[in-house]
Amino acid sequence: MMGAMALPAALLNDRATTGRRSPQQPMNEARFEAFYRSTAGSLWSYLFRLTGNPATADDLLQKSFFRLLRANPVVESEEHLRRYLYRAATNLAFDHFREMKREQGGQAMPATFSDAMSRDLRHDMQRMFDELKPQERALLWLAHVEEANHEEIGAALGIKTKSVKVMLFRARKRLAAVLKQYGFGPEVAP
């Protein structure tokens, strides 16, 4: 999805009129709105699954977009901006985890989801997902939900593309083990 998503009209205007690849354009409000509409929902879900806390996801979402705008990017392609945005969001999320860990004196992080969700089945799914390390959650979410390829995952997480395959394999094995622990058998081809 990261690579397959269609470009919004505002980002395509130049390409449509000239019939060739659009030159690098500075970001303006219309381009930003189009980009925001196409990415904010999925980025929020990613941040929420990474942090387990909707308020933190809201906060990090805004910070990610501020960071993108502060970098004063040129609109080379939506893909380019998307990669930058996911990289910024991942860094901010990992900074958040480090800060939480420091505040808790290096102890293991407790689950951060709200009590309001605790009666929900979704909470149980998030709890299982939270058993994984943040990087494993990020890898799985990007691979399975965003349908990002290994290069895109590597760019978002700041790791080598070659390492993604091994790390993703381990993350999948870890999730399978967690699911098994909670009574979910392996779901393989019928």
Add this chain to the structure above:
Amino acid sequence: MNTHCRHERDVLAAAREDGWTDALRDHVADCEECAAAASVAPWMGRLAESDVRDRPLPPASALWLKAQLLGRQAAADRASRPFTVFQWLAYLVVASGWAGLITWKWTAVRQWLLSFTPASMIQSASGVAPTIPISFYIGIAILVSVTMVLALHTILAEE
């Protein structure tokens, strides 16, 4: 182990949409990587479908406006940095001036302070009090003026 399995995307799509073919089933049976992907793909799909956002996202226009304001604030901070440095230098110069004057004219300062005691006032009235050099008063006047200008500038700049 460093090469991406070319069937992984097909396996993920099949697991997601339950569109298994015999060829893919055979492949998953042989490929450890794809088997691991297929084993968690349906659960990841359900996790993604359980949308938990119970409030709308902030509007893009609000974020854009806030980013512009933050950007202008940052630009203003950058632009005012030389003035801030100059202001601190001015504080330093004035403080050094006061310290220098007090050290240089310590005897005069002492005399001036003692002139406020009742005994000195009587002596002064009888015309026997020691005189304080005029350079001391000039120095005080200059430093008071500069200090007041600096203080006024600081207050106005903050406002």
